[in-house]
Amino acid sequence: MKFSSELLMAYADDELAGDRLDAATRSAIAAEIASDPQIARQVQAFREQHAQMRAAFDGVLSEPVPDRLLKSLQTTQPVAVALGDLNAARVAKRERARRWSWPQFSAIAASLIVGIILGNRILQPTAPIRVSGSGLTAQGSLDHALTTQLAADQQPTDVVRLGLSFQIRSGEYCRTFALPKQNNLAGIACRQDDGWHVHSLSNGEPGRQNSAGYRMAGSELPDSLRRIIEAQISGEPLDANAERTARAQNWRR
Amino acid sequence: MSDPHVQLRHSIVELLPRLRRFARTMTRHHADADDLVQLSVERAITRLDQWNPQLRLDGWMFKIMKNAWIDEVRSRGRSREIFAPEEAGAFIGDTSSDQQLHAMAVQKAMSALPDEQRFAVSLVLVEGLPYKEAAVVLDIPIGTLTSRLARGREALQQLLSDSGGRPQ
Numbered sequence: 001m002k003f004s005s006e007l008l009m010a011y012a013d014d015e016l017a018g019d020r021l022d023a024a025t026r027s028a029i030a031a032e033i034a035s036d037p038q039i040a041r042q043v044q045a046f047r048e049q050h051a052q053m054r055a056a057f058d059g060v061l062s063e064p065v066p067d068r069l070l071k072s073l074q075t076t077q078p079v080a081v082a083l084g085d086l087n088a089a090r091v092a093k094r095e096r097a098r099r100w101s102w103p104q105f106s107a108i109a110a111s112l113i114v115g116i117i118l119g120n121r122i123l124q125p126t127a128p129i130r131v132s133g134s135g136l137t138a139q140g141s142l143d144h145a146l147t148t149q150l151a152a153d154q155q156p157t158d159v160v161r162l163g164l165s166f167q168i169r170s171g172e173y174c175r176t177f178a179l180p181k182q183n184n185l186a187g188i189a190c191r192q193d194d195g196w197h198v199h200s201l202s203n204g205e206p207g208r209q210n211s212a213g214y215r216m217a218g219s220e221l222p223d224s225l226r227r228i229i230e231a232q233i234s235g236e237p238l239d240a241n242a243e244r245t246a247r248a249q250n251w252r253r
Numbered sequence: 254m255s256d257p258h259v260q261l262r263h264s265i266v267e268l269l270p271r272l273r274r275f276a277r278t279m280t281r282h283h284a285d286a287d288d289l290v291q292l293s294v295e296r297a298i299t300r301l302d303q304w305n306p307q308l309r310l311d312g313w314m315f316k317i318m319k320n321a322w323i324d325e326v327r328s329r330g331r332s333r334e335i336f337a338p339e340e341a342g343a344f345i346g347d348t349s350s351d352q353q354l355h356a357m358a359v360q361k362a363m364s365a366l367p368d369e370q371r372f373a374v375s376l377v378l379v380e381g382l383p384y385k386e387a388a389v390v391l392d393i394p395i396g397t398l399t400s401r402l403a404r405g406r407e408a409l410q411q412l413l414s415d416s417g418g419r420p421q
Contacts, residue, residue, distance in 0.1 A: 056359035
């Protein structure tokens with residue numbers, strides 16, 4: 001045989017395009033492949049084996065990454081740090097420390113959010129949530145729905161599903177939302193001067209979605225979000241009238 | 254920017270699924286694999302300053318993992334035989350199909366390879382590293398990498414044809 005098996009292997013792996021083999025050798029192998037069916041089969045077998053090995057271990061890539069691995073990347077920073085501008089996240093952290101006393105947020109949601117954000121690619125410019133100077137903020141369709149959509153008037157086809165609206169102890173209005181078309185991403189957003197800040201996110205549970213869409217009554221909320229609401233809510237959730245009133249005052253306390 | 258490593262951390266988060274895959278082919282155990290990823294990420298975090306942007310981040314992480322695994326195996330002080338590979342199928346779901354049965358056969362064959370061949374096959378064929386990068390990860394000359402890869406591939410083909418797995 002004119003070429004060694006290792007050389008043919010490297011050729012099949014496209015290794016020879018770089019500095020390891022000159023163009024003359026590559027074309028000599030190509031010519032050999034064209035004229036010798038045995039060489040052609042050998043190169044083909046290497047290529048098939050390569051594809052086969054890739055395919056056999058792909059399954060793990062679609063598994064959810066365990067929380068503990070995401071946590072190991074967090075160190076002392078709040079979660080947004082890993083994703084956005086550090087100073088912005090520091091500011092967000094300070095503000096959160098001042099305004100929020102949501103231990104659940106850091107403990108439960110932090111590592112979760114990294115995964116959710118990556119998994120749902122919500123950092124894209126057209127995404128419903130952006131990482132901004134003040135943390136995670138609703139934008140686009142989510143911002144619009146949080147501001148204008150009443151839970152009572154929802155259509156099954158609405159892109160955003162609103163669940164509970166409620167006030168927290170500071171008086172801010174918060175609303176739970178779900179995005180059925182984004183892996184049932186669900187979260188809590190609270191109205192602040194510069195918009196709706198998203199404070200918790202969870203991957204919704206598709207099994208609980210009814211055919212009319214995600215109604216998200218309390219019982220249908222992901223547990224992680226329900227626990228946060230229970231800890232933070234002031235009084236009862238808003239009824240339809242109270243929701244309308246809150247909307248009329250643009251969700252300002 | 255007070256932390257120059259924000260983007261780097263983000264990139265490592267994105268690599269996690271691949272790190273888990275490499276860890277599984279290397280350790281052949283689910284639990285060991287995730288422990289190894291965790292340990293390696295923790296190590297990497299403390300040396301982000303040593304990261305050279307000229308290098309591939311995946312290769313850098315793989316190298317940290319390989320070294321961590323070798324340390325771990327040494328410190329356990331067990332022989333390789335004690336690390337009996339898990340049942341094949343560790344990489345795929347419950348439902349079975351021809352394709353998945355075949356994947357299981359491939360995994361089983363892979364776990365039968367000696368470490369040095371399995372690492373080479375994993376880095377080049379599964380993780381898609383160029384030979385040169387794989388050689389750097391394994392701290393061996395490229396010629397050594399090439400011959401381990403060639404022997405590993407030959408053994409795989411042999412194992413798969415013996416086991417009745419489709420050879421291609």
